[in-house]
Amino acid sequence: MAWRRTRDAARRARRPARHGRHGREGRSPVVRPPLPPLDTRADRFDLAVGTTAEFLRSAWEELRDVSFEIADMPPATDDDGIPRWHVLSAEKRIILYRLPIERLSHLHRNDDAHRRMMIEGSVFRAAAEYLDRDPWDLGPERFRYF
Template identity: 75%
Template sequence: MAIFGRARRPAPRGRAARHGRHGREGRSPVVRPPLPPIDTRVERFDIAVGAAAEYLRSAWPELREVSFEIGRLPRATDDDGIPRWSVDQEAGRIVLYRIPIERLGRLHRVDEPQRRMMIEGEVFRAAAEYLGRDPWDLRPERFRFF
């Protein structure tokens, strides 16, 4: 069929989409697309402990030189059951045990904010034991409006 006096030819077979105009394969990009960060329970625990420890260090000068460490499990149980932290005042060290805190903590609702508040509460309790104070005394002005 002629359109305006020209004969219609079939379209030439094109090259595959991955080939360039010279017939070679295209090069792959040097940098891959960004992947979402790996978000594990251990990393979330580390972040929650680190944030609470930094807050306490800024609020209490006695805690500035204290080392907040994370352990998996305590070596032994005590009279109260499985300890969630241990305090060594001579070494200036607080060790929080991740597995007992995560497994034995009771959550009102099983979601990330509740889990983080539970972890931060354990950090506050451990720091209060180190300082010889009540956990509520570590930040009393926060609760004065209630």
């Protein structure tokens, strides 16, 4: 009997420290903690529209009660083609259409900074249409050094 116990003890000692139910080594998780969280184009678009809208609301009192909304696509095309935004002055709403803004705008350099500037420019133009002003009048101090 003593011989059997020592043989079982030796067999157990040969196993790796991490083992599964079938004697295999343990597997690591699919996504490790040091990786950044996943974000999508829609998340980046929402963030860019939100921060730009907050800037405009803080700068212009007329925009404080205006709702900036995001939709994927417009319901229909108009005479000028596919609209990028729709301004509803009576309802105090500005609706920005994500897919036309992202896919139909031609950037001279396709990187994160230029995509964000293109989204911010669309928000500025939509707000300028709501206020019946020139987009450059909405934030002159923001573009002073560029």
